[in-house]
Amino acid sequence: MLADGAVPAFKSQPISQLLIKVATRCNIDCSYCYWFRDAAVYNKPKLMSAEVLHQLLQRLEEHIVKHSLADFPLVLHGGEPLLWGIENFQAMAEGCEAISARTGCEIPIAVTTNGILIDDAWLSCFEAHDIAVAISLDGPAHVHDRHRHTFQGTGTHAAVERAARMLVARDINVCALAVCNPEHSPKEYVDFFAACGIPRYDIMIPDATVDEKPPHIAAFYKGLFDLWLEANRREPVINIRIITDMVSALLGNDAPTEGVGYKPVELCTVMTDGSVEAHDVLRIAGDGITQTTFNIFEHAIDDVRNEPLWKQAREASINLCEKCRQCKFMSACGGGYLPHRFSKTNGYDNPSTYCDDLYATFEHIASTIESHVYLVKPGDERVRLSDALASAAS
Amino acid sequence: MPIPTVTVIASLLQIHGPGATIQSDHQGIDALLGDIRGQISQKVVPDEPVATQVYFRRGGFVRGGGYGGAFRRGGGFVRGY
Numbered sequence: 001m002l003a004d005g006a007v008p009a010f011k012s013q014p015i016s017q018l019l020i021k022v023a024t025r026c027n028i029d030c031s032y033c034y035w036f037r038d039a040a041v042y043n044k045p046k047l048m049s050a051e052v053l054h055q056l057l058q059r060l061e062e063h064i065v066k067h068s069l070a071d072f073p074l075v076l077h078g079g080e081p082l083l084w085g086i087e088n089f090q091a092m093a094e095g096c097e098a099i100s101a102r103t104g105c106e107i108p109i110a111v112t113t114n115g116i117l118i119d120d121a122w123l124s125c126f127e128a129h130d131i132a133v134a135i136s137l138d139g140p141a142h143v144h145d146r147h148r149h150t151f152q153g154t155g156t157h158a159a160v161e162r163a164a165r166m167l168v169a170r171d172i173n174v175c176a177l178a179v180c181n182p183e184h185s186p187k188e189y190v191d192f193f194a195a196c197g198i199p200r201y202d203i204m205i206p207d208a209t210v211d212e213k214p215p216h217i218a219a220f221y222k223g224l225f226d227l228w229l230e231a232n233r234r235e236p237v238i239n240i241r242i243i244t245d246m247v248s249a250l251l252g253n254d255a256p257t258e259g260v261g262y263k264p265v266e267l268c269t270v271m272t273d274g275s276v277e278a279h280d281v282l283r284i285a286g287d288g289i290t291q292t293t294f295n296i297f298e299h300a301i302d303d304v305r306n307e308p309l310w311k312q313a314r315e316a317s318i319n320l321c322e323k324c325r326q327c328k329f330m331s332a333c334g335g336g337y338l339p340h341r342f343s344k345t346n347g348y349d350n351p352s353t354y355c356d357d358l359y360a361t362f363e364h365i366a367s368t369i370e371s372h373v374y375l376v377k378p379g380d381e382r383v384r385l386s387d388a389l390a391s392a393a394s
Numbered sequence: 395m396p397i398p399t400v401t402v403i404a405s406l407l408q409i410h411g412p413g414a415t416i417q418s419d420h421q422g423i424d425a426l427l428g429d430i431r432g433q434i435s436q437k438v439v440p441d442e443p444v445a446t447q448v449y450f451r452r453g454g455f456v457r458g459g460g461y462g463g464a465f466r467r468g469g470g471f472v473r474g475y
Binding site: 017073075110112228232233244250257259264265266280332366372373374375378382385386388390392393 | 396399416418
């Protein structure tokens with residue numbers, strides 16, 4: 001942010017990743033799911049067709065060649081993406097491998113799954129195509145089964161934990177995605193993931209808009225940071241994504257995941273019918289709110305940058321409200337996760353519904369890392385980075 | 395602690411001359427500083443803000459320098475930008 005409060009002009013980049021909805025339905029019924037808050041998803045085909053996949057791969061290659069991209073990650077998502085089937089995953093992965101061979105662009109693929117359908121055949125597919133797997137697993141059973149259940153109302157934890165352990169046993173790139181429930185201690189999550197042998201995970205802030213009044217989360221995340229700090233003291237062994245992102249952002253680096261740090265969010269979602277939408281999670285704000293008139297049959301991928309709704313979401317991610325612009329953590333926090341800033345009255349022109357919690361968490365982390373970071377001068381003299389920065393500024 | 399930027403840290407190191415670096419006595423924090431040291435040593439600190447790759451929160455991509463086996467590597471993602 002500039003001194004006068006103006007928004008800096010971020011240097012324009014082409015779309016650099018895609019979120020691909022390969023299935024719009026799910027095989028379980030989680031109580032907190034944002035996806036089905038928007039009834040418009042029922043108007044989409046249940047699964048992506050071969051025709052749409054073919055067109056998507058064509059558009060992808062055009063985009064990579066046009067912009068000379070070296071790297072273009074794809075996230076396969078749903079609904080439950082494994083409902084798309086192994087054959088379709090293989091076709092997608094082989095198509096991407098062929099594009100990589102022709103263009104030299106690396107196209108890493110990750111899938112976010114609830115894990116219910118994972119079996120040996122799926123593991124072999126992930127292994128063969130180096131597909132990274134994010135498995136939705138809310139920690140121990142008594143936490144997970146509160147929200148993540150079948151359509152019959154029974155818990156899914158046993159099946160998901162089994163899938164997670166299968167992924168770990170086959171040494172497949174796995175990251176667990178949990179949603180924070182602040183009624184429980186962070187240690188319950190950390191101990192559970194350690195017991196499963198999962199060193200990389202995220203414990204995400206629950207979805208809520210400003211119109212809701214979610215429970216406070218500061219104590220949870222301060223505790224989570226303390227556990228992260230203790231576990232990684234002698235060597236970096238666990239990567240709790242939201243914590244490493246917050247620490248990175250406080251150290252001045254770009255946090256790589258949306259929701260932490262100040263930068264434009266330029267996500268682009270391709271639906272099962274080839275239509276292109278703005279940020280997927282904005283559908284938390286209601287029916288049809290992410291729909292555009294763009295699709296991959298009539299438009300190039302980067303055309304979405306001219307789409308009013310997509311531009312609106314991008315601008316909202318960097319046009320922060322007055323309170324954020326005055327905040328000392330503005331560059332590290334970036335206003336928090338965009339959907340958490342939405343209200344029916346002001347749109348995204350609000351502090352996050354978790355603003356006080358984010359502030360308290362950043363304060364706690366900043367005051368701790370301050371005593372651990374040094375400028376080391378030639379000759380090995382060590383000065384605290386905070387002192388060196390203050391000295392340079394004076 | 396004032397929140398620095400990579401550009402500010404690069405300038406600070408330049409003031410102190412070749413061999414100056416930033417480190418942490420905590421290995422988990424030091425691993426995250428690796429990304430910043432890499433950007434500075436490779437002179438890829440941008441002059442103006444760049445819209446860097448921002449991963450979807452519900453996706454499995456994780457970047458965290460020094461945390462072995464992370465999904466994604468740090469560094470530039472667009473050739474020629």
